[in-house]
Amino acid sequence: MTRTIRKGMLAAACLAVCLMLSGCWDRTELNELAITSATSFDKTDKGWTISYQVIIPSAISSGYGSGASGGGSAPITVYTTSGKTIREAVSRSVLESPRQLYFAHNRVLIVSERAARAGMNAILDVYFRQPEARETVNILIAEGDPSRMLRQLFAMQRISGEGLQSLIAKESRIDSMLPAVKVYEFAMSIVGDARSGVLPEIYIGGSPDVNGTDQLSKTSLTARLKLGRLALFKADQMVGWLNQREALGVSFIADRIKFATFAFPCGNRGQTEQLGTFRITKSSTKLVPRRAGDRLTMDVRIRTEGALEEMNCALDLLDPSVLQQLEARLKEEIENFVDEAWEAVRTQKTDVLGFADAVHRHDPKYWKKLKKNWDEQFAAISMKTDVKVKIERVGVSTKSFKKLEEQDTE
């Protein structure tokens, strides 16, 4: 009996100690946090300049708290600090931010072209070392000062970091031109066999920048954040840009197409004025490397299905031969995309197409030989494309409007 009582007292004492110690260490109240929604990295001669887009909660969800009402005040604020290393720069933020910067809700990472050309290793290292930082953050590349992007407001999305993320996520899901790349995916690709990667570009279209809530009161914003080109990386260093057309070609070869929409000439061969629109709903690509002596040939087999979304040629879409003809035109157009992309990456000698993986998997022994100077070998590959397109649906109306018009005039 006394033993149990003594044990109880011991437990109570432990509990009391816990209580007294509480309030220390890791406890952080929500109102002691500066929730960061986006970060940007820029590198100058002196070191790193880092900017943080911090959410102001009371400005976003109005009605509670210290009486600050939404609407009037800006939902975000941007800090900029610099230092010789990344974490040093981050720790400098203590000097100006009254609250502790909190990165777990960081959504996007914007890296300046300058920093990207110098190398991404330092940034990746910080991300993998810090337990707090999310590796599921999307990376974007910006030409010029990246902190400008952080200051820009969206008309509908109050937290602009989240807006940026949904912008790129949505694009890669429904248009497949620019892939949404997360930190860990980027790391995976640059340590992979091909030692290369791609990242999408973000830029501000128009001027002046929308930095204040007063500018949001207009129906048309003077400037908007837009996705632009695709940055090419060799190892961790950026080497060049691809335009959106080439980016789509890269997506085709690298089997990254989920959905995509593009225009194509629907008339006879050579005619380019009359256009139709095709929406890909399903696409798969197979890379088959073939060795002929010392030369490496890459078969790119693309199988695509989709629907016609727009038709400006006067065609009867119920006619199977017409569909076949259209499929042939589509095939040509896709081959154009692929060829343009191939040319672009070949001149950069950067394998972002997944060729290295294909060779490695297909013929591990041969790969060992090629591995040493893969960049050169890559440029010497001859590529053969084999595209098959299937038009699954033609929309609700079977004849193009133009066709109907022509029938009436007859």
Next chain:
Amino acid sequence: MTERRSTPISESSASALEWIMDELGHGADIVTRAFACGGADDQPLITLVYIEGLVDPMAVNGRIVDRILDASQTLGEAASAPERLRLLKEKVLAVGGITEVQSGEHILKSLLEGHSIVLAEGSANAICANTAGGEHRGVEEPSSQTVIRGPKEGFTESIRTNVSLIRRKIKSPKLRIDYKSIGTVTQTQIAVVYLKDIANQKIVDEIHERLDGIDTDSILESGYIEEFIQDRTFTPFPTLQNLERPDAIVGGILEGQIAVIVDGTPFVLLAPVTFNRFFQSSEDYYQRFDIASFLRLIRFGSFLVSMLLPSLYIAITTFHQEMIPTTLLVSLAAQREGTPFPAIVEAFIMEITFEVLREAGVRMPRAMGSAISIVGALVLGQAAVQAGLVSAAMVIVVSFTAIANFVIPAINMATASRLIRFAMMILGGTFGLFGVMTGLMFLLIHMVSLRSFGIPFMLPMSPLSISNLKDVFIRLPWWALSTRPRLIADPKANVRQGKNQKPAPPSSSAGERNDE
């Protein structure tokens, strides 16, 4: 226990009566009635003694007084005192329960139990006629354990009524009811009720042994018994069930559990009991099995919520903000702007306020109940948030916790979760989720090591018993519950109903034939 004395009864009725009156302190409620029966006036041949209020007046007047008066002539002519006593016993008194007693102590005990004592001049024996009765609350709907579908009768304070309620439901000769009285002063009657061959005899013996071991002056409620016979005291979890519903008790008895009825309280104990029994309501077996299963899952979920929600809220908002979706985090952070206390203090203030309100609600006269709810809702809910003292999210968390607590059918289990909640909040506020998980681990070790009369408390889960799981988180349809829970009931009496009783539509289309 006081040592049993045996005082012989005086042969003279007058001195015997005086002894009784002296022992009982000349209470005003002791009624004596003398019948001369032809004897001398100052020396009546027959004397009747009873305590008013404990006896059924109809029985005393109609069955004893009336009969003695009618037969006074015969009685007066009886040859001797023993002969008179025999006549009284065999011919005169129209009462079922009649015993002849020799000791004064026995007379006192019988009197206090509501018996009427008939003394005959010249005899050292007395007759005890069972006329127990008096005012009792009738069988009413149970107040604390209500159901929508199911019997509406509840136990009362009278052990006789309670036993009869059980007897009426189990018409089996195997039903055993062992009486004993505990409490040297109160002499409270206790009945141990079980089904022979279905209840595990070892457990029955264990219960008897523990009950016999109680040495106390008083038992006023079954709670006394519970604290004396439970397996472990230092635990927040109850290891005996208390129920107000005869159907629930009978259900338990049929599964091999043993009921302990205590005179003077409508709450009957049921043992041995496992953790999951506290989440079963007798209604589960009357409703369709699908909704019953769903409700059970809801109850288990509510138990977890009522134990853990505030601590998880504290742990997540102050330690693991990364878990909260950004939009929610921003709105929580906005609510916390300007609230003066840390989350854990805020939670403690709200929880304790709620406990105060709840206690006030129970103690208050019913007429003032609505006042409490208005004050509680306005003061705690709206005003506190508007004044910026607490955040709105915390009010939601605390109120949901409170409501979840009411879902648990067994109040003693619900109170366990209330106590644990506070410990969990401290752990969550100090070490975050690590603290909460550590607390849970501690709790798990504790619960698993608990036993109720030798039966592991977490029975169907651990040790795992697949066949018992059919009536734990879900309830299978009745025809599938063909065996009694393992380990609780006697293993020889495992089968409770026939197999292959799944109903099916008739093979020949009877309906169509009827249509013709």
Next chain:
Amino acid sequence: MKEKITSFQVSALIMFTIAPTGILLVPGAITAFAKQNAWQSAVLGTLIGIGIAALIGYICNQNPGMPLMTWLERRFGRWACVLIGLFLARYYITVSVITLSEFSNFISDEVLHRTPQWLTMTIIMLVVLYAVGQGIETIVRVNMITFLVSALLIAAGSLLIVENMHAKPLLPLWEGSFAPVLKGSLLPASWLSEVAVLLLLAPYIKEKNSAIRTGVAGVALAGAAISATVAVSIATFGPKLVPLITYPGFFIVSVVEIGSLLERLEIVFISIWLLTMYLKLSVLMFGAAQCLIQTFRIRSERPFLLALGLFVVLNAICSWGNAADFYSFTVKAGFLDLLFSNVLLPALIAAGLLVTAKGTRRQRSYDANDS
């Protein structure tokens, strides 16, 4: 010896004695060796582990149901028993210290960055001592509940991560020589050799002569868990990235994103993992305590347990100056210690048993006559 547990319960307990730290540390280490074929290493390691389990089970089946040390004393004499008992106790104490350090390192890496480690260690040890004090039956039952919960969680988790997995990183299947695969398999095999704890658990098992089955089932379960974690982490991150990540097992879950509602799920998995870690430590502490209690016939168990717990905590606090020291110790010395205490020593015992086999037969017939 009144506590009785079933063979299945012990298998589950062995799984949770091995798996928690196994899935945490093995994937990174063996992927560094065997690249995309690391899962083959894990499977191979499991096969070796099953062999070890069979050896241990063989020894256990010889035991007529006495506590390990009492039995060994009868077979080999007092001094051999004291030697083995001390050695095993030393081993279990060392492993407890390592596990406690790993546990509290993990917590300060992932969850509580600034809480001092002595405090987390003390709290962990209090809970573990409570479990050990309640006896093996309690540990086994808690384990059963954790087993059910984690099975549910793993089922749910694997549904969630399917989307992030790709077959490509696992290919090509048979690249390069078999040597790295074999080399990589030693590490999981050494983890799986922790099945030796069965020696202490076997006397409690209800079913007679089921030790081999029990051990093999436990090792197979743990090996399957480790192999699956290895395969899934490579399929998700590729063989190059896995060695870079400290805790790949949890990292898999952290990249799951379902809408904006379900993300950062790893904390849920970590929470359940914490429970399994408590179990592991309880088993090891149980082993350490039992070895000493049985060898030296200690009567007052509770004060002894408290002292042992304090000793382990102090050891864990003071033994290693920094993470690198700790890492090199666990990888180099720990590895050898595991193999020696869990494979070599049982092998010696088995050899001893064979040599003294005649004696047993006589003794058995004597026992039979006696009863």
